Amino acid sequence: MARISKALRSRSGVRLELREQRDARGELVGRFYRLVTLRPARPRTFADRLAAEDAFDLEVIASLCDTTVQRRIQSDPARFA
Numbered sequence: 001m002a003r004i005s006k007a008l009r010s011r012s013g014v015r016l017e018l019r020e021q022r023d024a025r026g027e028l029v030g031r032f033y034r035l036v037t038l039r040p041a042r043p044r045t046f047a048d049r050l051a052a053e054d055a056f057d058l059e060v061i062a063s064l065c066d067t068t069v070q071r072r073i074q075s076d077p078a079r080f081a
Contacts, residue, residue, distance in 0.1 A: 001021055001022065001023055001024070001029065002021070002022045002023075002026075003019065003020070003021055003022075004019070004020045004021075004022065005017050005018070005019050005020075005034075006018045006019075006020075008033075009053075009056055010080075011060050012060050012063040012064050012069070012070075012073065012080075013037060013038035013039075013063050013069050013072065013073050013080050014035070014036070014037045014038070014056060014059045014060050014063050015035070015036045015037075016033060016034075016035055016052055016053070016056040017033065017034045017035075017036065018031065018032075018033055018034075019031070019032050019033070019034050019045075032045050032046065032047055033045065033046045033047075033048075033049055033052035034046075035052060035055050035056055035059060037059050037063060038063060038069045038072055038073075038080075039059070039062060039063060039066055039069055
């Protein structure tokens with residue numbers, strides 16, 4: 001089974017990805033959205049894009065308020081652009 005990951009949005013160390021699983025024939029088996037952050041939280045998954053977008057926006061706000069995350073981003077801005 002092949003897994004395909006596509007970055008949808010990225011800001012302030014937060015990434016929203018679309019993940020798809022395909023079978024050997026290339027047919028779609030499953031799709032979900034994954035939220036990845038620099039903050040000490042486990043990645044979260046969502047079945048609904050609207051819920052994933054809302055969670056992304058809230059996590060960006062939290063990351064902008066987190067001084068540790070901001071220091072990491074400032075230390076290597078090209079990596080987190």
